[in-house]
Amino acid sequence: MTAILFGSISTIADTSELQREAFNRAFASHGLDWQWGQEEYAEMLATSGGRDRIAEHARSTGADVDADAVHQTKSEIFQQLLGEADLTPRDGVVETITAAREAGHKVALVTTTSRENVMALGRAVADRISFDDLDLVVDRTQVEQPKPDGEAYTFALAALGEPAGSCVAVEDNLGGVEAAARAGLSVVAFPNANTAGHDFERATARRDRLELADLQSFTQTA
Template identity: 50%
Template sequence: MPALLIGSISALVDTSEIQRGSFNEAFAQHGLDWNWERDDYRNLLTSNGGKQRIADFAKEQNEDVDADAVHATKSSIFQKHLANAGIKTRPGIIDAIRAAKGRGWEVGLVTTTADDNITALLDGLDELSRDDFDVVTDVTSVQESKPAGAVYEYAVEQLGEQAGECVAIEDNVGGVRAATAAGIPVVAFPNENTAGHDFGSTPVTHHVDFDELASMAAGH
């Protein structure tokens, strides 16, 4: 059977601004005179991985920073905000998941974020739980993070599926590259801070429609 693969927690809920605010709070807690404005953050989101963004930014600023520690603080702050933010799922995503299940598809959450972030997000939602997914990946699932295709390859293997019979939804360029590297048809579903990014020839949607996704899976 085919599978619908959701490529990030921000494809489920637009957490981008919560993330940015959490980074800035973490910087302040670590005594860093950094503040990522929205335009700065939009540019930073062309690469994947918050920890790497911190390390790269520190290098640009010629500062010696413990990126692991700052990122751990940011993650803790982010998880607390998720619990209190009254988060809502993005347009069409719940209907698409339900339609996929109703059609006999498997559904995966294919991300390389920390499992604590996934738990915090799902705990903040009434409409979704971990049980709605046939596979959930996290930062420990594979050694190579996106934009490498390893996590998608892992998810497809866990599901016992064929890459061409799956379809992925991704909110950022690195995620799109990861799905493409794994041979999986993908739709870009940009969040409020990746909406201006160049997704090339990848189809872009702002409201997920299951029938459109199903037409992309081989033979369906």
């Protein structure tokens, strides 16, 4: 194995419930009486894209909504919540990153969320993980197509100078798993609180805790 590619901010720290809270606060801010419960939100996460979820919900309810404006408010609230929350990295993440770097493996974050969200998470977990130590951080500004398109991973592999067969991706949602698979990567599903009920049939494996030796076993080169 030559590189581990973390595929979303929620593979580092589980932010899924903060995301849902941010959506609900944004709805209230825009005068909408929507409240997404956890079960409903979990079902929505089968597809990628917060802005698209807002637009689809508006269509299904017949509401006239500026999805872009609501999503921008949601993003601002989410970043504020990240700054206030006592976030801890997910099980095995710190140990895996540390062990990977000690073994000479590259570590990257390959997401298609906004740069502002990435920076906000980086600040929230800075006492345990420094994003400055990562070999690469990919965000929405660097690619044309969001996941489940494989562009972000293709871009990352080229930037790292690594073949897909020697790298492993870690993803917490179906769109991310699909994106990694399209790029030819082995991908370990690492579900968050709201995607645990999803069927990750495209994933190479599914784990609730990360370990370097385990991830190494899914690539063509240990």
